Amino acid sequence: xxxxxxxxxxxxxxxxxxxxxxxxxxxxxxxxxxxxxxxxxxxxxxxxxxxxxxxxxxxxxxxxxxxxxxxxxxxxxxxxxxxxxxxxxxxxxxxxxxxxxxxxxxxxxxxxxxxxxxxxxxxxxxxxxxxxxxxxxxxxxxxxxxxxxxxxxxxxxxxxxxxxxxxxxxxxxxxxxxxxxxxxxxxxxxxxxxxxxxxxxxxxxxxxxxxxxxxxxxxxxxxxxxxxxxxxxxxxxxxxxxxxxxxxxxxxxxxxxxxxxxxxxxxxxxxxxxxxxxxxxxxxxxx
Amino acid sequence: xxxxxxxxxxxxxxxxxxxxxxxxxxxxxxxxxxxxxxxxxxxxxxxxxxxxxxxxxxxxxxxxxxxxxxxxxxxxxxxxxxxxxxxxxxxxxxxxxxxxxxxxxxxxxxxxxxxxxxxxxxxxxxxxxxxxxxxxxxxxxxxxxxxxxxxxxxxxxxxxxxxxxxxxxxxxxxxxxxxxxxxxxxxxxxxxxxxxxxxxxxxxxxxxxxxxxxxxxxxxxxxxxxxxxxxxxxxxxxxxxxxxxxxxxxxxxxxxxxxxxxxxxxxxxxxxxxxxxxxxxxxxxxxxxxxxxxxxxxxxxxxxxxxxxxxxxxxxxxxxxxxxxxxxxxxxxxxxxxxxxxxxxxxxxxxxxxxxxxxxxxxxxxxxxxxxxxxxxxxxxxxxxxxxxxxxxxxxxxxxxxxxxxxxxxxxxxxxxxx
Amino acid sequence: xxxxxxxxxxxxxxxxxxxxxxxxxxxxxxxxxxxxxxxxxxxxxxxxxxxxxxxxxxxxxxxxxxxxxxxxxxxxxxxxxxxxxxxxxxxxxxxxxxxxxxxxxxxxxxxxxxxxxxxxxxxxxxxxxxxxxxxxxxxxxxxxxxxxxxxxxxxxxxxxxxxxxxxxxxxxxxxxxxxxxxxxxxxxxxxxxxxxxxxxxxxxxxxxxxxxxxxxxxxxxxxxxxxxxxxxxx
Numbered sequence: 001x002x003x004x005x006x007x008x009x010x011x012x013x014x015x016x017x018x019x020x021x022x023x024x025x026x027x028x029x030x031x032x033x034x035x036x037x038x039x040x041x042x043x044x045x046x047x048x049x050x051x052x053x054x055x056x057x058x059x060x061x062x063x064x065x066x067x068x069x070x071x072x073x074x075x076x077x078x079x080x081x082x083x084x085x086x087x088x089x090x091x092x093x094x095x096x097x098x099x100x101x102x103x104x105x106x107x108x109x110x111x112x113x114x115x116x117x118x119x120x121x122x123x124x125x126x127x128x129x130x131x132x133x134x135x136x137x138x139x140x141x142x143x144x145x146x147x148x149x150x151x152x153x154x155x156x157x158x159x160x161x162x163x164x165x166x167x168x169x170x171x172x173x174x175x176x177x178x179x180x181x182x183x184x185x186x187x188x189x190x191x192x193x194x195x196x197x198x199x200x201x202x203x204x205x206x207x208x209x210x211x212x213x214x215x216x217x218x219x220x221x222x223x224x225x226x227x228x229x230x231x232x233x234x235x236x237x238x239x240x241x242x243x244x245x246x247x248x249x250x251x252x253x254x255x256x257x258x259x260x261x262x263x264x265x266x267x268x269x270x271x272x273x274x275x276x277x278x279x280x281x282x283x284x285x286x287x
Numbered sequence: 288x289x290x291x292x293x294x295x296x297x298x299x300x301x302x303x304x305x306x307x308x309x310x311x312x313x314x315x316x317x318x319x320x321x322x323x324x325x326x327x328x329x330x331x332x333x334x335x336x337x338x339x340x341x342x343x344x345x346x347x348x349x350x351x352x353x354x355x356x357x358x359x360x361x362x363x364x365x366x367x368x369x370x371x372x373x374x375x376x377x378x379x380x381x382x383x384x385x386x387x388x389x390x391x392x393x394x395x396x397x398x399x400x401x402x403x404x405x406x407x408x409x410x411x412x413x414x415x416x417x418x419x420x421x422x423x424x425x426x427x428x429x430x431x432x433x434x435x436x437x438x439x440x441x442x443x444x445x446x447x448x449x450x451x452x453x454x455x456x457x458x459x460x461x462x463x464x465x466x467x468x469x470x471x472x473x474x475x476x477x478x479x480x481x482x483x484x485x486x487x488x489x490x491x492x493x494x495x496x497x498x499x500x501x502x503x504x505x506x507x508x509x510x511x512x513x514x515x516x517x518x519x520x521x522x523x524x525x526x527x528x529x530x531x532x533x534x535x536x537x538x539x540x541x542x543x544x545x546x547x548x549x550x551x552x553x554x555x556x557x558x559x560x561x562x563x564x565x566x567x568x569x570x571x572x573x574x575x576x577x578x579x580x581x582x583x584x585x586x587x588x589x590x591x592x593x594x595x596x597x598x599x600x601x602x603x604x605x606x607x608x609x610x611x612x613x614x615x616x617x618x619x620x621x622x623x624x625x626x627x628x629x630x631x632x633x634x635x636x637x638x639x640x641x642x643x644x645x646x647x648x649x650x651x652x653x654x655x656x657x658x659x660x661x662x663x664x665x666x667x668x669x670x671x672x673x674x675x676x677x678x679x680x681x682x683x684x685x686x687x688x689x690x691x692x693x694x695x696x697x698x699x700x701x702x703x704x705x706x
Numbered sequence: 707x708x709x710x711x712x713x714x715x716x717x718x719x720x721x722x723x724x725x726x727x728x729x730x731x732x733x734x735x736x737x738x739x740x741x742x743x744x745x746x747x748x749x750x751x752x753x754x755x756x757x758x759x760x761x762x763x764x765x766x767x768x769x770x771x772x773x774x775x776x777x778x779x780x781x782x783x784x785x786x787x788x789x790x791x792x793x794x795x796x797x798x799x800x801x802x803x804x805x806x807x808x809x810x811x812x813x814x815x816x817x818x819x820x821x822x823x824x825x826x827x828x829x830x831x832x833x834x835x836x837x838x839x840x841x842x843x844x845x846x847x848x849x850x851x852x853x854x855x856x857x858x859x860x861x862x863x864x865x866x867x868x869x870x871x872x873x874x875x876x877x878x879x880x881x882x883x884x885x886x887x888x889x890x891x892x893x894x895x896x897x898x899x900x901x902x903x904x905x906x907x908x909x910x911x912x913x914x915x916x917x918x919x920x921x922x923x924x925x926x927x928x929x930x931x932x933x934x935x936x937x938x939x940x
Contacts, residue, residue, distance in 0.1 A: 002506050002536075003506065006500070006502055006503045006506055009500070009502060009503075010500045010503055013499070013500070112323070116331075116597070117323055117324060117325070117327035117328065117331065118327060118328035118331065118597070119325065119328055119522055119523075119524045120524070121523075121524040121527060121528075121551045121554060121555075123554045123555075124531075124554070124555055129535045136535055136536060136537075138502070138531075138532075138535050141502065163804075166797070166801055166804065166805060167805065167808065169794070169796075169797060169801075170794045170797065170801075170805050173794045173795060173796055173797065174792055174793070174794050174795075176756075176788075176792055177788075177792030177793065177794060178794075178805070179756070179776045179777065180754065180756075180776065180780070180786050180788060180792060181780065181805050181806055181808045181809075181853070181857065182776075182777040182778075182780030182781055182808045182809035182857060183777060183805070183808050184775075184777050185777075210501070210528065211498075211499050211501070211524075211528065212522055212524025212525055212528065213524075214325050214328075214524075215325075216324060216325045220325075220496065220499075221499065224496075251497065251500070251503070252500070252503045255493065255497055255500070255503045255504055255506075255507065256503070256506060256507045256510075257507070258491035258507070259491075260463075260491060260492070260493035260494050260497050260504065261463035261491075261492045261493055261494045262494065263494040263496055263497050264494060264496055
């Protein structure tokens with residue numbers, strides 16, 4: 001039972017982190033290397049909000065404000081990224097990749113300058129533990145699960161039910177066709193990048209209290225997210241959900257049964273195996 | 288301007304000025320530690336510790352050698368890219384070949400010490416650590432100047448078993464990298480004499496990357512039902528998360544590690560709940576006021592300079608390691624790497640400025656009698672989130688009594704290099 | 707009235723459009739015919755703003771189109787059914803149609819247009835939920851027409867609509883479109899390699915060659931002139 005809850009908890013984290021990346025990559029075919037730094041910025045924004053506000057308004061409210069601030073700040077960063085890199089570099093995906101890589105280092109360095117290289121710790125805004133038949137789930141992890149579910153479901157509803165979401169899917173499938181319908185593809189790209197970045201920020205807000213935050217936390221997590229979207233199928237957001245679950249379960253079981261030190265190796269092996277059997281990923285279509 | 292920038296500027300200036308700036312009165316000390324990146328949380332406080340040690344002397348015109356001549360001490364930090372052995376060597380090359388340092392403080396991480404063994408010996412640069420890790424008869428300039436990592440792990444866990452016979456089940460939680468593996472071996476060695484009454488119930492190393500999911504890591508530890516958990520490899524923040532996860536899972540036993548940042552732990556777990564349950568055995572933890580007035584003064588200086596939030600006991604560990612070098616400089620009329628080494632090894636005890644008379648530890652582990660066995664204070668937490676000294680282990684006595692039991696465990700863990 | 711004047715466009719040193727001029731009424735079907743490489747598809751792309759003109763001018767009812775972004779040109783009333791259709795294959799038929807109405811947000815008019823398209827192509831009404839990519843070629847072409855009409859254009863551009871379709875199907879489709887345009891009062895500009903088919907439904911026609919108009923006149927006359935057929939359309 002505890003193992004099951006651990007699987008759920010880890011899956012939520014992977015999902016939360018990979019979701020925004022998969023969205024941006026799926027729609028715009030852009031690898032945002034700074035996604036991890038947006039996640040990190042979200043965590044630091046939450047840190048600031050909790051450390052300054054929680055004496056006045058209490059932990060949970062301070063956290064909620066932190067999450068909103070995180071979403072706003074990272075959304076703004078997404079907008080800046082779109083303005084300054086994606087639009088000018090247009091159809092040069094490699095150049096965009098390199099510039100987001102550069103951006104990730106710039107953000108890291110700035111955060112190191114402001115907060116120092118030493119990791120910080122966010123006082124947990126939600127204390128307490130929920131019991132499920134002998135197993136426990138700390139409240140702060142319940143928040144992560146809740147955030148991941150809300151983000152994934154919200155994104156699903158937005159993409160499948162709203163007009164803006166429909167336009168995003170249209171651009172993802174056929175940018176030229178979308179242009180011919182009078183869809184402002186640049187605006188759709190901007191919205192997608194803002195959305196994906198905000199998701200990273202909110203995810204940072206959710207994860208901050210249960211992990212140590214440091215300027216390098218995003219970079220350390222990014223490789224896993226890449227593996228998840230590759231295994232899930234490039235461009236398929238729901239494939240990323242499935243892959244997050246696969247690794248959530250696999251990694252939990254490996255830690256549980258004493259193989260925790262082989263995690264990086266097995267993740268890479270799973271990715272190579274999936275690529276050799278189905279080069280487009282588990283749920284991807286052929287390009 | 289923060290520490291990193293200052294270090295960079297210092298490094299750049301030293302490089303630009305070259306050897307011309309190396310006035311012969313100046314004693315140059317290099318600190319090879321992570322200066323950037325995640326591991327800087329260890330490396331930066333260690334570097335600061337050495338700098339404050341130097342500043343204490345420099346404020347009085349420098350450190351006096353045996354002839355009474357005063358030398359200013361110049362400290363430079365060199366980055367080793369989070370204890371990567373190859374980068375350790377690169378840092379040493381810069382420190383020794385470009386900047387001509389005479390003394391270096393480095394990590395105890397065996398792989399990193401091994402990487403620089405040749406260059407330090409060839410250039411007669413006395414290279415110490417806040418522990419031993421890797422020494423050898425061919426490398427007289429590689430020494431361990433205090434009882435620290437990884438030997439302190441052995442003495443910590445053995446002290447806990449000796450003083451608390453109710454401990455029956457021990458879990459060892461270590462990371463799967465060079466110093467985690469060293470820690471695992473030393474913990475096992477410390478437990479070896481007591482295996483007739485206690486057992487090791489968990490000893491699976493973890494992938495450092497999996498620390499992002501602390502509950503997943505803690506669950507199997509809890510399942511092994513230990514009453515003592517000894518840890519090594521977590522960052523201070525991760526330690527706090529680990530304790531939080533274990534407490535949430537209902538753990539009631541003891542915790543041991545090299546050290547803990549109690550401020551982070553008590554942010555997550557009420558201090559009263561873990562009072563008397565969390566043990567550490569840093570070489571010395573200056574934040575504890577009673578062990579030594581000199582380290583307490585050091586603590587005050589550090590906190591004044593960098594703030595309480597930036598405090599790490601590792602700063603005092605580095606400071607303590609330098610005081611052995613200090614004793615050597617003061618006894619030597621030729622304060623070079625070779626001269627200080629000769630002064631330190633002139634007899635089999637060193638009058639250590641902080642710990643008092645301490646013996647060289649013998650050559651059973653490394654085949655070289657290059658590590659100084661300073662007495663080891665063991666700290667325990669109180670209900671205010673502070674620490675107090677609970678015992679000072681006479682490590683030389685324990686080692687003489689139990690080395691036959693401990694050595695096979697060290698050997699099995701690949702830590703014995705004596706032939 | 708769609709007017710094009712002295713259009714010049716170069717692709718890597720080759721003049722794809724070389725001073726092309728024509729007018730097309732927004733009330734009838736105009737055909738542009740010519741052999742492969744005569745500049746027909748380039749012309750369509752230029753009208754839609756997908757490629758930039760070196761010089762020349764395109765106006766719709768007097769308002770200048772060239773220089774506008776593609777989505778603004780759609781807003782002005784130009785709707786293209788591109789060669790290869792460019793559908794959204796994984797979206798449903800209904801979603802494809804609704805995306806066609808991106809520039810016409812008024813819900814009442816949108817619903818009316820949708821109903822008319824379903825009347826015109828009942829098969830689309832029956833398969834609203836189906837993925838566009840899973841339909842037959844003819845059905846996909848209907849969807850492409852329907853989607854273009856959802857933008858309520860003044861001028862519908864058809865780029866090689868017959869490619870990949872069985873002769874029976876293509877005839878049906880073009881006939882349906884020309885009926886629709888007559889009833890709704892929208893113009894159609896069709897470029898086709900299958901000249902006979904296009905000329906059959908068009909009122910006016912232009913024969914293009916090497917990026918410029920070689921000949922123009924009522925479609926029926928051109929269709930019946932064996933000399934024209936032989937020299938330009940053979």
